[in-house]
Amino acid sequence: MLAHATPTTIAVRVRGLSDRAIAWLFITPTIALLLAINIFPLIWAVYLSFTNFRANRPYAEVDGVGLRNYQRVLNDPDIWIAMQTTAHFVFWTILLQTVIGFALAYLIDRKFRGHAFWTTVILIPMMLSPAVVGNFWRFLYQPQIGLFNYIVSFFTGIPPSSFEMLGSVSLAPWAIIIVDTWMWTPYVMLICLAGLRSIPDYIYEAAEVDRASAWRQFWSITVPMALPFIMLAVLFRGIENFKMFDMVMLLTGGGPGSTTEVASITLKREAFESWLTGRSSAFAIILFVAVFGLANIYVKALNKVKQR
Amino acid sequence: MSSVNTTAHSVVEPTPTVKRIAGTIVILYALVTMIPLAWIFLTSIKSPPDSISYPPKVVFTPTLEGFCNLFTTRTRQTPDYIQSLPAPTSTCDEITRNRNMVIAGPSNYWPRFGNSLVIAFGSTFLAVSLGTFAAYGFSRFRVPLADDLLFFILSTRMMPPIAVAIPIYLMYRQFGLSDTALGMILLYTAVNVSLAVWLLKGFIDEIPREYEEAAMIDGYTRLQAFWKVVLPQATTGIAATAIFCLIFAWNEYAFAVLLTSGSAQTAPPFIPTIIGEGGQDWPAVAAGTTIFLVPILVFTIILRKQLLRGITFGAVRK
Numbered sequence: 001m002l003a004h005a006t007p008t009t010i011a012v013r014v015r016g017l018s019d020r021a022i023a024w025l026f027i028t029p030t031i032a033l034l035l036a037i038n039i040f041p042l043i044w045a046v047y048l049s050f051t052n053f054r055a056n057r058p059y060a061e062v063d064g065v066g067l068r069n070y071q072r073v074l075n076d077p078d079i080w081i082a083m084q085t086t087a088h089f090v091f092w093t094i095l096l097q098t099v100i101g102f103a104l105a106y107l108i109d110r111k112f113r114g115h116a117f118w119t120t121v122i123l124i125p126m127m128l129s130p131a132v133v134g135n136f137w138r139f140l141y142q143p144q145i146g147l148f149n150y151i152v153s154f155f156t157g158i159p160p161s162s163f164e165m166l167g168s169v170s171l172a173p174w175a176i177i178i179v180d181t182w183m184w185t186p187y188v189m190l191i192c193l194a195g196l197r198s199i200p201d202y203i204y205e206a207a208e209v210d211r212a213s214a215w216r217q218f219w220s221i222t223v224p225m226a227l228p229f230i231m232l233a234v235l236f237r238g239i240e241n242f243k244m245f246d247m248v249m250l251l252t253g254g255g256p257g258s259t260t261e262v263a264s265i266t267l268k269r270e271a272f273e274s275w276l277t278g279r280s281s282a283f284a285i286i287l288f289v290a291v292f293g294l295a296n297i298y299v300k301a302l303n304k305v306k307q308r
Numbered sequence: 309m310s311s312v313n314t315t316a317h318s319v320v321e322p323t324p325t326v327k328r329i330a331g332t333i334v335i336l337y338a339l340v341t342m343i344p345l346a347w348i349f350l351t352s353i354k355s356p357p358d359s360i361s362y363p364p365k366v367v368f369t370p371t372l373e374g375f376c377n378l379f380t381t382r383t384r385q386t387p388d389y390i391q392s393l394p395a396p397t398s399t400c401d402e403i404t405r406n407r408n409m410v411i412a413g414p415s416n417y418w419p420r421f422g423n424s425l426v427i428a429f430g431s432t433f434l435a436v437s438l439g440t441f442a443a444y445g446f447s448r449f450r451v452p453l454a455d456d457l458l459f460f461i462l463s464t465r466m467m468p469p470i471a472v473a474i475p476i477y478l479m480y481r482q483f484g485l486s487d488t489a490l491g492m493i494l495l496y497t498a499v500n501v502s503l504a505v506w507l508l509k510g511f512i513d514e515i516p517r518e519y520e521e522a523a524m525i526d527g528y529t530r531l532q533a534f535w536k537v538v539l540p541q542a543t544t545g546i547a548a549t550a551i552f553c554l555i556f557a558w559n560e561y562a563f564a565v566l567l568t569s570g571s572a573q574t575a576p577p578f579i580p581t582i583i584g585e586g587g588q589d590w591p592a593v594a595a596g597t598t599i600f601l602v603p604i605l606v607f608t609i610i611l612r613k614q615l616l617r618g619i620t621f622g623a624v625r626k
Contacts, residue, residue: 017529017530017531019449019530020449022445022449022530022531022534023445023448023449023450023451024445025441026441026442026444026445027441027442027445027446027451027457029438029441029442030438030439030441030442030461030501030505031442031457033438033494033497033498033501034460034461034464034498034501034502036498037476037494037495037497037498038464038467038472038498039464040475040479041472041474041475041476041479042467042472042475044475044478044479045471045472045474045475048474048475055474055477055478058481104334104337107330107331107333107334108330108334110322110326110327110330110331111322111327112327112328112330112331112334113327113331114331114335115331115334116612118331118334118335118338119612120608120609120612121338121341121342122334122337122338122341123608123612124341124342124345124605124608125341125344125345127555127604127605127607127608128559128601128604129558129559129560129561129576129600129601129604130559130561131559131561131565131576131577131579131580132559132561132575132576132579132580132597132600132601133344133348133597133601135579135580135593135597136344136347136348136593136594136597137344139351139588139590139593139594140344140347144362145360145361145362145364146364147343147344147347147364150362150363150364151343160362182341182344201320204320205320208320239465239466242468243467243468243469245468245469245470245561245562246561246562246576249561249562249565250561250580263468264468264469264470264562267468267470267471268470268566271470271473271474272477272566277474277478280474281471281474281475284467284468284470284471284472284474285471287468287471288466288467288468288471291466291467291468292463292466295466
């Protein structure tokens, strides 16, 4: 009897719940929770984005305003500046983190003595809370007493109180880029390391036999083979930094002026300080569609690279 | 790089010089990144004047003043009044008196830290349980639209937290969930469950189906097979997933600052609000930060081997 019992017939024959019932029993709670806490609010936000509702006046009459919120958001120069600031952050943080992260991964992959231990040490910043650590960085950046200014002046001779990382229009964005790079380079490094370790040794051995130079091996084997992983790291960091909020909030709060006001900060101000709930919902939807669209296009490109 | 050599080990093995150079650069980088963390710890055991002296002090007399200030609220008093009080009964009392202050009561740090513990562990438990079931469901059964559902689950993470926070704020206000631990647990569970499903699906996919089939031939039901065969096999994966959910919930700030104000506030929004006389009391902030970071530091060191899978979201697997 057992001889011709394929898995499916066993599954049908066993007592208790059918597989179909178990599948739904197992999956439904998760889907239900996501519907309740993610999708329902999202749909609500879509609805609100077409109204003039303000959350601080819950009993005021709510009117539909059609597409006016979207129109206003898209025509608001401040919001475009915030988008530009966000793009600026995303660009520089990704560039720095990818270059440093890949370089570190490449060096760690040389498997020097103690590399496992030092890899763990390097990983620590990314496990910490951006808000809690970001708050402390504000102390490190103090022009009069901060360690950062002291170290910079120690090596460059620039007087420490002559530059203010968080208070100056030109330096404040870099203050945030530095902290973000400090925190998240390990993340990129780890993914790159996974990529480098996935390259089989025999390819290098073949290249050695062909007398390919180290430089040639790096550009013809290492980089292309690790590229899908690097791109994946860029995708994850891109999505995360597009949403960047906690670190900016704690370091500069969007200031000085609005030089570091990224999209999330503008959104927070509109939604929870100006209480323009309808308008900020429209902005939120636009942001979501932008990330979602960009991520989708990017994933297509990533898949193409993977299939090569 | 060296030409083809004739020794026993692989030709791609880096030379000792290359290794030494690589090691030096990596170690230098690691030491530089550790400076801010070392400074947090050093500041936590400094006195307030030492913490803001310039040039920054590396050599100083350690004191527990920061920790004492972290755990208490204090009021300034005249030296005469302090003279009239009975002798200080604790070290903390003594430190406080030296600054012409008396302890007015305990600070909010421990309750906030407690909230962090309850919310982080509560949501991790829920997210991992739900995630394990869902991952098993997706891994073993033919679910209609499985790929779409999985992508939907992942896409819920692309939304900026502030964007979802607006309707959640309204919804929670409606249902009386705002500023409650339950509300935060549900929210973090929802955010984490997508990660949990993706990670755990990867782990469960790797457990051969034959194990369950063998158990079912022995007379186990599907549920028993899941419970007695699959779960024990997936323990490592479940543990790794739990760590990631825990780290997220422990570190989260945006939702916490918008949706909690008092009784359910967690430590991340609370620590930046620790102020002393004239601005932030940096030794106390550093003390609070140190205590807050210790659990995560310990986890990182213990579980470093499991980190990779979790960080790459399981997506790096072939």
